[in-house]
Amino acid sequence: MKLTREQIRERVTALGPWFHNLDLSGVSTAPDHFLGDYPRTKWKHFAGALPADLTGKTVLDIGCNAGFYSLEMKRRGAERVLGIDFDDAYLDQARFAADIEGLDIGFAKLSVYDVASLNERFDIVLFMGVLYHLRHPLLALDLVRQHVAGDLMVFQSMQRGSDEIAEIRENHNFWNTELFRSPGFPRLHFIEHRYADDPTNWWVPNRACVEAMLRSSGFEIVDHPEAEVYLCRAAGSPAGEGPVYPARGI
Numbered sequence: 001m002k003l004t005r006e007q008i009r010e011r012v013t014a015l016g017p018w019f020h021n022l023d024l025s026g027v028s029t030a031p032d033h034f035l036g037d038y039p040r041t042k043w044k045h046f047a048g049a050l051p052a053d054l055t056g057k058t059v060l061d062i063g064c065n066a067g068f069y070s071l072e073m074k075r076r077g078a079e080r081v082l083g084i085d086f087d088d089a090y091l092d093q094a095r096f097a098a099d100i101e102g103l104d105i106g107f108a109k110l111s112v113y114d115v116a117s118l119n120e121r122f123d124i125v126l127f128m129g130v131l132y133h134l135r136h137p138l139l140a141l142d143l144v145r146q147h148v149a150g151d152l153m154v155f156q157s158m159q160r161g162s163d164e165i166a167e168i169r170e171n172h173n174f175w176n177t178e179l180f181r182s183p184g185f186p187r188l189h190f191i192e193h194r195y196a197d198d199p200t201n202w203w204v205p206n207r208a209c210v211e212a213m214l215r216s217s218g219f220e221i222v223d224h225p226e227a228e229v230y231l232c233r234a235a236g237s238p239a240g241e242g243p244v245y246p247a248r249g250i
Contacts, residue, residue, distance in 0.1 A: 008100060015093050020066035024100045029066065029093070039068050039129075042156075042226065047072070049225035050124075050154065054078040060122040060148055062112050063130035067094030067105065073124070074103045082122075084110040112140045116147040123150045128229075131157040131210075133200045137188070141217035142238055153219060153232045161187055161206035168212075186212040215239075 021030035054076040064083030166184030186209035195201040220235035
């Protein structure tokens, strides 16, 4: 049964608060978002960098939240879209949004650390706004690269600190401490307590760190369409031995 606008508004209120501001048949889910019309305002800056026609493609949306990007991928014709998150409230919001929009999207409760259990590679992997919420961010990138990354990964992370990129050699003498003072040296800032009132904000990288971590996990950066967004493809092997976390199959 199709819901009226008032019924949708009542359900949106019951499922709140929302982090994604979605337009569900004229009802905004987060009209007073502190970042504005988020994440649509960010999406507009890099939407054109992704294929407009995703017919026949499979998409994995890691940390899907209320499903904004999952909805956009399905609207572009993706054959299969799976959104995963570890928060039941976000998954309830995403399922409701997909139902209202009439889009066939799958959603599942799953941690990024357990993506191996999917036993599937996806043509496109979205890894948006997740890294800084993780206590083990490089491990997560390693696991994504090893188990689910296909032709394209769309990556985004909050960044703080310098935008500079220092030229770093492969090796340095033990007594060389000056490079750590360079604004362009890769830095991953640890947050012990809270940042932006969010206890799940653990690590915030600078730009150099984001790019170094992507390369270290075996990704090649092929485009940088927005300040925090990178388009990557799996290329070569990760540095070291890759993920140390045991792969979990079904």
